[in-house]
Structures are given as C-alpha cells and as structure tokens.
Amino acid sequence: MSEKIYAWLLRLYPSRFREAYGEEALQLFRDRCRDERGFLPRLRLWLDLLGDLTLSLPREYFRLEPRLTSYAAHLRPEGGPSLLVLEQESLGPGAWFFGGVLALAAVVSFSVLLNHGVRHVPLSALIRPGRRSSDQRPPSPSPRPPEPAGDSQLPASTPTDGEQPEMVAPGNAPSAFAGAELSRAERQRVVDGAAANLKKHYIDPAVAQKMAAVLLEHEKKGDDDAVTDGRAFADLLTRQIREVRPDRHLEVLFSEVPLPRRPPAPNAGFIARYRKAIEQANCTFEPVKILPHNIGYLKLNSFPEPSLCRQTATAAMASLNDADAIVFDLRDNRGGYPSMVTLIAAYLFDHPEYMYNPRQDTTEDSWTHSPVPGSRLADKPVYLLTSARTFSGAEQFSYDLKMLKRATLVGETTGGATDVGVFHRIDEHFGIGIRESRAINPYAEPDWAGIGVKPDVKVKAGDALGAAVNLAETKLEKK
Amino acid sequence: MPKRKLVPLPSAAFQILLALAGEDLHGYGIMRHAAEQTDGRMRLGPGTLYSSIRTLLDAKLIEETEPREDARLGHERRRYYRLTSTGRKLARSEAERLADLLRVARSRKILRGEYV
Numbered sequence: 248m249s250e251k252i253y254a255w256l257l258r259l260y261p262s263r264f265r266e267a268y269g270e271e272a273l274q275l276f277r278d279r280c281r282d283e284r285g286f287l288p289r290l291r292l293w294l295d296l297l298g299d300l301t302l303s304l305p306r307e308y309f310r311l312e313p314r315l316t317s318y319a320a321h322l323r324p325e326g327g328p329s330l331l332v333l334e335q336e337s338l339g340p341g342a343w344f345f346g347g348v349l350a351l352a353a354v355v356s357f358s359v360l361l362n363h364g365v366r367h368v369p370l371s372a373l374i375r376p377g378r379r380s381s382d383q384r385p386p387s388p389s390p391r392p393p394e395p396a397g398d399s400q401l402p403a404s405t406p407t408d409g410e411q412p413e414m415v416a417p418g419n420a421p422s423a424f425a426g427a428e429l430s431r432a433e434r435q436r437v438v439d440g441a442a443a444n445l446k447k448h449y450i451d452p453a454v455a456q457k458m459a460a461v462l463l464e465h466e467k468k469g470d471d472d473a474v475t476d477g478r479a480f481a482d483l484l485t486r487q488i489r490e491v492r493p494d495r496h497l498e499v500l501f502s503e504v505p506l507p508r509r510p511p512a513p514n515a516g517f518i519a520r521y522r523k524a525i526e527q528a529n530c531t532f533e534p535v536k537i538l539p540h541n542i543g544y545l546k547l548n549s550f551p552e553p554s555l556c557r558q559t560a561t562a563a564m565a566s567l568n569d570a571d572a573i574v575f576d577l578r579d580n581r582g583g584y585p586s587m588v589t590l591i592a593a594y595l596f597d598h599p600e601y602m603y604n605p606r607q608d609t610t611e612d613s614w615t616h617s618p619v620p621g622s623r624l625a626d627k628p629v630y631l632l633t634s635a636r637t638f639s640g641a642e643q644f645s646y647d648l649k650m651l652k653r654a655t656l657v658g659e660t661t662g663g664a665t666d667v668g669v670f671h672r673i674d675e676h677f678g679i680g681i682r683e684s685r686a687i688n689p690y691a692e693p694d695w696a697g698i699g700v701k702p703d704v705k706v707k708a709g710d711a712l713g714a715a716v717n718l719a720e721t722k723l724e725k726k
Numbered sequence: 727m728p729k730r731k732l733v734p735l736p737s738a739a740f741q742i743l744l745a746l747a748g749e750d751l752h753g754y755g756i757m758r759h760a761a762e763q764t765d766g767r768m769r770l771g772p773g774t775l776y777s778s779i780r781t782l783l784d785a786k787l788i789e790e791t792e793p794r795e796d797a798r799l800g801h802e803r804r805r806y807y808r809l810t811s812t813g814r815k816l817a818r819s820e821a822e823r824l825a826d827l828l829r830v831a832r833s834r835k836i837l838r839g840e841y842v
Contacts (some may be wrong), residue, residue, distance in 0.1 A: 260773065267780065271753050271805060272772035278754040278799060291769075299771020306777055 249280060256300060264307050428475040433674070438466045440673030441484055441499055448671065448681045449497070458491045477501040477676055495696045496605060496682035505675045522555055530556035533576075535566040542719050543570025544712075550583025550640040553590050560587065564594045564622070572628040572719040575644075578658060578708050582639025586612060592644065593617045595653055597625040602647045605694045608684045628722050630715040633658035633700065634708035642695040649700060650690045655718060656702040658711035663699035732785055735820045738778045741768055743787065743809060743817040750791055752804035753779070779807060787813030 253276045257269055276296070283292050442459035449455035465471060465487050474480045481501035488497055525531070533546035545563055553560070567573055589602045593615035600615045607613070618625060631645050631654045642661045648654035672678045688694055706714045732739060738760075745751060745759035756779075757770045770778075782788045789810050793803040809817070831837040 257772075264776070264780075268772075268776035272776060274802060274804065275754045275757065275772045275775070279757075295769050295771050299773045303771065303773030303777050307773070310777075 250277060253296065256296070259300070259304060261307050261310075429477060429480055431472070434471050434474075434480065435466065437480070437499070437673055437677045438462050438471070438484065440677065441488075441679050444671045444673065444679050444681060445488070448669070448683055450683060450685050451492075454492050458488045461487055461491055477503070481677060494682065495693070496680070498680045500670070500678050500680060502676055502678070506672050506678060508672065521552075525551050525555055530559040532556075532559050532563045535563055537570060538574075538716060540716075540720050540723055541569070541571040542574060542716060542723075543567035543572070544574045544576065546576035546579070547591075547641075548579050549581060550585075550587035550591070550644070552584050553586050556587065557590070560590060564591065564619075564624070568621070568623050570624075570627065571723055572630065573624060574630045574632060574712070574715050574719065575654075576632045576712065577637045577641040577645065578632050578634040578711065580637055580641035582641055582664065585640060585643060588640050588644045588647075589613070589615050592648065594619050594622045594624045595627075595629055595648070600651060600653075601689065602643070603650070603686065603689055603694075604643055605682070605686055605688065605696065606684055607686060609686050613686075628719060629654040630719060631656050631658075632708075632711040632715055633661050633702055634711070635659045635662055635699075636708075637661040637700075639664040642700050645700045646695050649703070650692065655704065655715075656700065657704045657715040657718065658702050658706060659708050660701050660705075661695060661699040663695055663697050732781065732787070732816070735816065736778070737768070738770060738774055739782055739787075740817065740820055741770070742775075742778055742782060742807075743813050743820075746788060746807055746809040747814065747817060750806045750808045752796060752806050754799070754804075755796070756807065782813065783807075785812075786810055787816055 250273065254273060257265060257272055260269070279292055280289075283289060442462050445455040445458050445462075446452070449458070462484060470487075471480065471483060474483055478501045481499040484499040485497070488494075488499070528548075530551045531548035533548065536544040538544050543566075545567060551559075585602070585604045585607060588604075589612060592600065592602055594617075596615055596617035599617050601609075602613055602615060604613065629648065631648065633641075633645055633656055637645065637658075638661065642664060645654075645656055645661055649656055669683050670678050670680050704714055704718065735743075741760040741763060742756055744763060745756045748759075751759065753772075753775055757775055761767075761769050779788070783790065787810060788807045791806045791808050793805050795801055796804055828837065
C-alpha cells in the first residue's frame with residue numbers, strides 16, 4: 248500500500264526523471280521500508296519523503312534539458328552543419344523575483360488606474376472620441392441642456408461633433424465606474440433634495456406633495472437602507488415617485504462623474520461651429536430623389552435649426568412638390584429642433600395642425616403654418632421610414648403624423664429617447680429631472696419616451712424603403 | 727551548461743562524493759552512508775538523492791558502473807556509482823575549504839581545536 252502511494256507521488260516528477268530514476272527511487276523506498284520498521288521510524292520515513300518531495304520537485308522541473316545542449320555540443324566538433332539550440336537556461340531566483348514584482352506592479356497599477364485615473368474620462372470618449380456618449384446609450388435619459396441645443400444632435404460625421412461642450416448627462420456615466428457605497432447620510436440628503444425639488448418645480452403641487460411624502464416615508468421606514476449602489480438607489484427613488492403618478496418624464500438620476508454646480512453655457516464658438524458644420528452637411532438634407540411611379544424620396548438626417556436651414560428645407564420640399572407620394576427616410580435621424588418638425592409637417596396639411604411635443608409648453612408655434620402657399624403635398628400619401636436609431640425630434644415627427652393618421656410608418660420601433668425635462672442638481676452625484684411643460688397629450692396612446700413609436704408596418708430597417716415603395720405603388724395604382 | 731551549479735558544492739552533493747570516496751555504492755548505500763556520516767541528520771530522500779546524482783553525473787564528478795546485485799539486499803540489480811578523479815579532486819578542495827573555515831573558526835575561538 249505504502250509503495251503504491253509513493254509510486255503515485257513519483258508520478259509528480261517530470262517524465263525524464265521518472266524514466267531515469269523512477270525505478271531506483273522506488274527501490275530505495277522499498278529498502279528503507281524494509282529497514283525502518285515500527286511506528287516512529289515509519290513516520291520519520293514519510294516525513295523525509297514529503298520534505299524531499301517539496302524540495303526536489305521544483306528543482307527537477309527547472310532543470311535544463313541536457314539532451315538539447317549535448318546535441319549541439321556533439322555536432323560542432325565534426326565540422327558539419329552547426330545547429331544552434333536555444334538553451335533552456337532556467338531563470339535565477341532574482342529573475343523570478345523581478346518578474347513577480349513586475350507582474351504585481353502591473354496588476355496593481357491597472358486596477359488603480361481603472362478606479363481612479365480614468366475616472367473623469369467617459370469610457371465612450373476613450374473608445375470613440377468623436378461621439379457623444381449618449382449616442383451609445385440611446386434610451387438613457389438626458390436632461391435638456393440649455394438653449395439653443397434643445398435635444399438636437401449633429402449628424403455623426405460633422406466635424407464639430409467631438410468638440411461640443413459636454414453637457415452633464417447623468418445617465419451617461421459608464422456603469423463600470425459604479426462608485427463607492429452610499430452612506431445613510433447621503434441617501435437622506437438625496438431623498439430630501441428630491442422631495443424639495445418636486446415640491447418646488449413639479450407642475451401639479453398637490454401631486455408633488457404626495458410624491459415628496461412617499462419618498463420621505465420610504466426613507467423613514469428603512470426601505471432604502473439595503474441599497475448601496477448609486478444607480479440602483481436612483482432607480483428605486485424613481486419607482487417610488489412613480490407610485491404616485493406614473494410620469495415617465497420624472498426621474499431621479501445618478502452620475503458617477505461629479506456634476507458641476509452649473510451646466511456650462513454653450514459658447515459662441517460652439518454655435519459658430521454648429522452653423523458651419525450644418526451648412527457643410529446641407530442641413531443634413533440628402534438630395535431629393537424621384538423614384539419610379541413618381542414617388543418622392545427625402546432622407547432627412549436631423550431636424551436642424553430653422554433659422555439656419557429654412558431655405559434648404561423649403562427647397563427640398565419644393566422639389567417634392569410634384570411627387571404623387573412622399574417617403575421621408577428617418578432611419579438615421581437623431582432628432583433636432585421641434586420648430587423644424589413643425590415647419591416640415593406644415594407642407595403635409597391644408598389647415599393648421601397641432602404638433603404635440605411633451606417637452607414644450609403649447610404655444611402658437613405648436614401649430615403648423617398650413618397650408619403652405621404653393622404646396623401640393625397636403626393630400627399626398629406619406630410614408631416614414633423608421634429604425635431603432637430614429638430618435639427624439641424624429642420620434643415627435645413620427646408620433647404626431649401617426650396619431651394624426653397622416654403618415655404610414657414603415658420599419659422598426661423608434662429609439663424611445665426619453666427627455667426628463669429640466670435637470671435639477673441635488674448633490675455631486677444625484678439630480679432629478681422634472682418635466683415642467685404643461686403640454687397635455689391629446690392622444691390616448693402614450694408618447695414615445697422610453698418605448699418608442701411603433702411602426703404601422705413592421706419590417707427590418709434595411710427593408711423599409713422597399714416595403715414603403717411597394718405600399719405607395721399599390722396605393723397609387725388603386726387611384 | 728548544467729542548470730544546477732556545483733559552486734559552491736551543495737551539501738547533499740558533497741555528502742554523496744564523500745560516501746563514494748570509500749567504495750562504489752548504489753543509491754540506497756549512498757543514502758545510508760550520508761546518514762551515518764552526519765549522525766543521522768542528513769537522510770537523503772529519493773528525489774534529492776537522484777537529482778544530485780544526475781547533476782554529479784552530468785558534471786562527470788561521478789560515473790555509473792555496471793549494474794549488479796547487492797547480496798545483503800536481495801536479488802535486485804542495482805545501479806552503482808563511482809567517484810571519478812575529478813570528483814575526488816573537487817571533494818578534496820571542498821574539504822580543504824571547510825578545513826580553512828574551521829581554522830578561522832578556531833582562531834576566533836568559536837571552536838576549540840581538540841574537536842577536529
């Protein structure tokens with residue numbers, strides 16, 4: 248039995264050692280077993296063997312391959328082809344120590360950098376410096392930045408894109424940077440701050456009182472105590488607020504990146520760059536095409552600022568004027584200015600029409616200036632191509648035209664860009680977005696926030712144009 | 727270049743050379759001699775023993791002789807090892823080095839002369 252155990256232990260040695268001395272080692276073991284009988288000598292024998300194993304095993308594994316070197320040495324004196332064999336010189340203890348220290352230093356510095364050094368740089372900026380991080384996470388809520396940006400986004404290819412002043416967008420902090428644990432005091436501060444902001448800013452004071460009371464009650468009862476992660480805590484508070492009223496434009500937000508006390512004002516340089524970029528991009532209007540069967544096709548990649556792009560918009564709509572049907576391609580449209588949405592929609596009606604926008608109070612500008620003199624588009628069939636990348640202002644265009652039954656939506660459900668209204672800072676990491684507009688949704692169907700606008704004809708974004716053209720042709724043939 | 731260095735000579739290797747100085751021995755014999763030489767303090771385990779033997783063989787300090795039986799230990803054929811002249815020289819120089827150390831130790835009154 249003992250011999251079997253030792254034979255098994257011997258298998259731990261490298262095969263070269265076992266081949267050369269395995270039998271001898273076993274023989275030696277047998278000899279000792281024979282000579283050293285009794286409990287104590289046997290115990291000593293096993294202690295010896297185990298000690299020997301721990302000392303000699305590493306030595307055997309670090310041993311040089313003698314065959315390789317001797318082979319090279321053997322060849323050389325004969326004057327034949329000289330083979331240079333890489334000597335497997337094993338590393339000295341110094342090298343092992345140095346390597347160990349170096350690896351340890353690398354691991355430690357990497358984790359330190361990950362936790363602290365890169366903390367203030369959004370991860371997305373490292374990966375794709377030219378894109379705003381909200382582009383990577385479309386459904387994440389982004390508070391409305393100050394004028395004139397609105398929720399407009401430049402086309403991804405415009406040169407100013409990366410230089411746009413970074414608005415604080417709490418939803419954008421990469422989750423990998425989930426921060427330190429929340430203390431009870433911070434939770435209390437956030438709850439108090441959220442309650443105070445609701446009472447001060449929410450459009451319905453009675454409901455705001457109730458929301459604040461619910462928040463404080465949950466905190467008092469200890470419902471929030473289990474949550475130590477900032478983002479989870481913000482989500483929890485949002486759910487508590489929505490217990491009172493399921494308002495999707497109301498949200499507590501967490502940002503790993505410290506929030507500045509005041510959002511940076513857009514400077515003149517930014518506006519000038521925006522102007523230049525938008526002009527270079529032909530206001531993101533792609534050239535109008537007239538497809539077979541006289542179907543007009545306009546690809547619109549944003550709804551740009553009307554004061555800059557009114558002419559371009561007018562020209563594009565004029566070139567569509569003789570078409571029998573219109574296809575608006577919004578598949579790459581990331582949104583823009585509601586005023587441009589209204590301006591373009593105006594061509595499609597023969598009377599002023601209300602363009603509902605949950606983010607803005609209803610004003611005179613919420614109605615289209617229809618009919619547009621000279622426009623013959625008011626009774627032409629309209630098709631909108633949508634994709635999961637259709638956002639914001641383009642969703643307003645889609646939603647309103649769908650609700651007004653003025654267009655057929657073909658493609659995918661839109662992105663569902665949420666706008667939580669005006670952002671109020673609570674502390675360095677928390678804020679609350681409160682919708683302050685009193686616009687009332689005239690339709691039974693909820694707006695797109697968080698859920699997107701569903702198409703009438705659901706096809707993949709890539710197939711949307713073909714599907715819309717088929718629909719248009721069928722419709723035109725029936726006439 | 728052999729991986730394991732023999733400068734300074736590891737004590738296991740020195741004990742093996744000393745054990746082989748008297749007669750040719752097989753592995754177990756070397757182990758027994760080494761234990762006797764050190765009053766039982768050094769009991770070479772198989773791993774250390776054969777690892778050292780291989781190093782010494784590579785350095786040509788010992789050599790292997792024809793396998794044969796050891797009548798006292800049964801009928802198994804055993805590999806025997808013999809000290810080479812190089813090995814003997816090295817063992818001597820190591821012993822001299824130790825003797826030098828002893829002289830120093832004595833002169834510093836760490837050891838008294840009569841014990842050596």
